[in-house]
Amino acid sequence: xxxxxxxxxxxxxxxxxxxxxxxxxxxxxxxxxxxxxxxxxxxxxxxxxxxxxxxxxxxxxxxxxxxxxxxxxxxxxxxxxxxxxxxxxxxxxxxxxxxxxxxxxxxxxxxxxxxxxxxxxxxxxxxxxxxxxxxxxxxxxxxxxxxxxxxxxxxxxxxxxxxxxxxxxxxxxxxxxxxxxxxxxxxxxxxxxxxxxxxxxxxxxxxxxxxxxxxxxxxxxxxxxxxxxxxxxxxxxxxxxxxxxxxxxxxxxxxxxxxxxxxxxxxxxxxxxxxxxxxxxxxxxxxxxxxxxxxxxxxxxxxxxxxxxxxxxxxxxxxxx
Amino acid sequence: xxxxxxxxxxxxxxxxxxxxxxxxxxxxxxxxxxxxxxxxxxxxxxxxxxxxxxxxxxxxxxxxxxxxxxxxxxxxxxxxxxxxxxxxxxxxxxxxxxxxxxxxxxxxxxxxxxxxxxxxxxxxxxxxxxxxxxxxxxxxxxxxxxxxxxxxxxxxxxxxxxxxxxxxxxxxxxxxxxxxxxxxxxxxxxxxxxxxxxxxxxxxxxxxxxxxxxxxxxxxxxxxxxxxxxx
Numbered sequence: 001x002x003x004x005x006x007x008x009x010x011x012x013x014x015x016x017x018x019x020x021x022x023x024x025x026x027x028x029x030x031x032x033x034x035x036x037x038x039x040x041x042x043x044x045x046x047x048x049x050x051x052x053x054x055x056x057x058x059x060x061x062x063x064x065x066x067x068x069x070x071x072x073x074x075x076x077x078x079x080x081x082x083x084x085x086x087x088x089x090x091x092x093x094x095x096x097x098x099x100x101x102x103x104x105x106x107x108x109x110x111x112x113x114x115x116x117x118x119x120x121x122x123x124x125x126x127x128x129x130x131x132x133x134x135x136x137x138x139x140x141x142x143x144x145x146x147x148x149x150x151x152x153x154x155x156x157x158x159x160x161x162x163x164x165x166x167x168x169x170x171x172x173x174x175x176x177x178x179x180x181x182x183x184x185x186x187x188x189x190x191x192x193x194x195x196x197x198x199x200x201x202x203x204x205x206x207x208x209x210x211x212x213x214x215x216x217x218x219x220x221x222x223x224x225x226x227x228x229x230x231x232x233x234x235x236x237x238x239x240x241x242x243x244x245x246x247x248x249x250x251x252x253x254x255x256x257x258x259x260x261x262x263x264x265x266x267x268x269x270x271x272x273x274x275x276x277x278x279x280x281x282x283x284x285x286x287x288x289x290x291x292x293x294x295x296x297x298x299x300x301x302x303x304x305x306x307x308x309x310x311x312x313x314x315x316x317x318x319x320x321x
Numbered sequence: 322x323x324x325x326x327x328x329x330x331x332x333x334x335x336x337x338x339x340x341x342x343x344x345x346x347x348x349x350x351x352x353x354x355x356x357x358x359x360x361x362x363x364x365x366x367x368x369x370x371x372x373x374x375x376x377x378x379x380x381x382x383x384x385x386x387x388x389x390x391x392x393x394x395x396x397x398x399x400x401x402x403x404x405x406x407x408x409x410x411x412x413x414x415x416x417x418x419x420x421x422x423x424x425x426x427x428x429x430x431x432x433x434x435x436x437x438x439x440x441x442x443x444x445x446x447x448x449x450x451x452x453x454x455x456x457x458x459x460x461x462x463x464x465x466x467x468x469x470x471x472x473x474x475x476x477x478x479x480x481x482x483x484x485x486x487x488x489x490x491x492x493x494x495x496x497x498x499x500x501x502x503x504x505x506x507x508x509x510x511x512x513x514x515x516x517x518x519x520x521x522x523x524x525x526x527x528x529x530x531x532x533x534x535x536x537x538x539x540x541x542x543x544x545x546x547x548x549x550x551x552x
Contacts, residue, residue, distance in 0.1 A: 177335050180341035301431050305355075309352075315443060316344065318447070319447070320450075
């Protein structure tokens with residue numbers, strides 16, 4: 001579909017970032033609404049996350065006595081990381097954009113890990129028990145899920161001979177056989193479990209819980225306030241949407257992306273992507289409502305399961321799957 | 322830039338749609354074997370076995386339909402009725418009489434059992450999958466995967482010390498062997514395949530008697546009670 005003026009590639013790249021920045025809180029709000037409906041509640045407004053952000057940006061920032069400048073720099077650094085990743089992944093287009101080849105899947109993973117690292121450092125600085133507990137847990141579990149991410153990357157590398165998310169998406173679009181091959185299915189399911197873990201969903205973490213002992217990612221931000229907290233919350237919404245982009249547009253449904261640089265087609269791609277993100281969010285809320293949270297020391301079993309899938313994906317590739 | 326993308330795709334040749342589906346079904350069979358390894362309840366192990374047998378019969382029916390081998394429909398039907406329905410129902414009934422819910426004990430933690438089983442699966446997939454066996458019905462990958470099912474079921478039998486796990490491990494080993502036989506000889510005479518099923522039925526009877534006798538003597542289903550000498 002080639003409707004409207006033709007955009008230049010850098011402009012489309014800015015659109016990719018804007019899609020993530022602008023719609024991330026909205027998608028989170030919509031998922032919260034779906035979740036509430038499942039539980040028989042009416043739930044908050046879909047726009048509630050935007051109101052929360054607006055409120056937090058108007059509040060003052062309090063810093064714990066022992067914290068240094070790192071405490072305030074971390075949210076900004078994390079936010080910058082989350083702004084960088086959408087440049088590397090196919091958010092709207094099925095052709096590579098100028099900066100799209102600056103990093104591969106591992107590169108994107110490193111940047112996401114850097115964001116997690118800076119938030120964890122800030123939490124460790126606060127001298128507050130729950131934030132430090134969250135920081136240490138988050139780093140432990142991200143180290144445990146790392147082998148799975150690596151093996152998914154290996155599977156992608158073996159399938160496409162590159163590590164580029166664009167190439168994997170292109171490989172999946174070639175034929176039905178490419179989607180049904182066991183290596184792809186296993187890698188996709190393994191990555192689904194990684195997303196489940198990284199977005200703080202059941203069975204790893206209760207994503208809207210208020211009990212500090214069960215918290216992993218959520219506990220890290222307990223000491224932050226005001227605009228810093230707003231950036232962290234916005235960032236965590238963006239991280240969720242970024243992971244959805246990789247899951248949807250690289251692994252499970254790389255269709256409906258814009259094939260041309262026309263404004264109409266890019267706009268359509270945004271709408272289609274949001275619909276797909278809501279569909280995936282729906283599946284996540286289904287899982288949230290039908291399983292119970294694992295005990296903290298049982299989470300390794302979940303990770304072992306995800307690792308199993310990723311390893312099998314690589315294995316069957318070696319014998320021609 | 323996009324020309325580069327197209328040229329770079331597919332280092333490993335994409336299997337055909339039939340091969341892909343058949344291999345994915347075999348992978349599901351292997352994964353349910355892994356799930357049995359971690360299942361905390363005897364009941365859920367048996368249900369997983371039933372599910373695994375269901376997938377085996379779906380695989381057989383799929384090959385029958387795609388390759389035009391009517392014999393396999395009979396095997397699919399037999400495997401569906403016996404392995405997915407009758408055997409699980411019989412074992413579940415035995416279990417209900419025994420009133421033991423949890424699998425008695427693990428000799429290793431779930432995570433280390435899983436890692437050990439992954440290592441064995443790697444071994445099986447590479448060694449057996451590397452054999453120059455070419456079959457008209459199923460890709461060689463499925464052969465390696467079925468060997469992995471057999472080895473993982475050995476882990477289940479060796480590392481979980483209760484009668485139900487050993488029975489389920491043995492039965493699911495038979496599932497692995499049926500998949501292997503689908504690969505190697507899907508044109509096997511029906512009578513040979515049927516003989517396998519009778520073998521399984523004998524095993525069910527033996528394990529049923531074992532469960533009963535063991536439970537009557539020791540009041541548990543754990544085989545660890547067998548170590549103690551009776552004075």
